[in-house]
Amino acid sequence: MKLTENFSINEFIISDTAKKHNIDNRPSVEVVGNLKALCEHILQPLRNYLKCPVVITSGYRCKALNEAVGGACNSQHLNGQAADFVCPAKSLTEVFKWIKNNLIFDQLLYERSGSACWIHISYRNDGKNRKQAIDNYIV
Numbered sequence: 001m002k003l004t005e006n007f008s009i010n011e012f013i014i015s016d017t018a019k020k021h022n023i024d025n026r027p028s029v030e031v032v033g034n035l036k037a038l039c040e041h042i043l044q045p046l047r048n049y050l051k052c053p054v055v056i057t058s059g060y061r062c063k064a065l066n067e068a069v070g071g072a073c074n075s076q077h078l079n080g081q082a083a084d085f086v087c088p089a090k091s092l093t094e095v096f097k098w099i100k101n102n103l104i105f106d107q108l109l110y111e112r113s114g115s116a117c118w119i120h121i122s123y124r125n126d127g128k129n130r131k132q133a134i135d136n137y138i139v
């Protein structure tokens with residue numbers, strides 16, 4: 001199922017960790033609505049600007065999956081409000097800056113763990129978006 005032109009629901013729910021641990025990561029209708037809002041307000045506008053792939057590395061996480069990957073217990077991944085992604089063809093630093101300067105978001109984190117880095121972005125459908133941006137978030 002497509003959420004927006006360049007994003008489909010599968011990109012946000014398929015997880016190697018879920019497969020490995022036999023975790024059922026199917027989203028509720030509410031979660032799908034949140035993922036759609038995240039795509040409409042953040043990821044698709046970003047994709048339209050970049051004109052190159054935005055690769056989702058972690059989207060929705062049910063409670064069991066969130067625990068399996070060591071996510072925070074109040075993580076916005078739990079309700080489909082957040083996604084982690086990389087843009088292999090672009091500088092993530094530039095992507096971070098563009099989002100910060102051009103979009104409304106709840107939380108924008110440039111996350112690092114060892115030598116890996118990615119962007120965590122979240123969006124709230126209720127309008128209570130904090131526009132909190134942290135450019136060096138060590139996981």
Ligand SMILES: [Zn+2]
Binds near residue numbers: 058077121
């Ligand atoms: Zn995240």
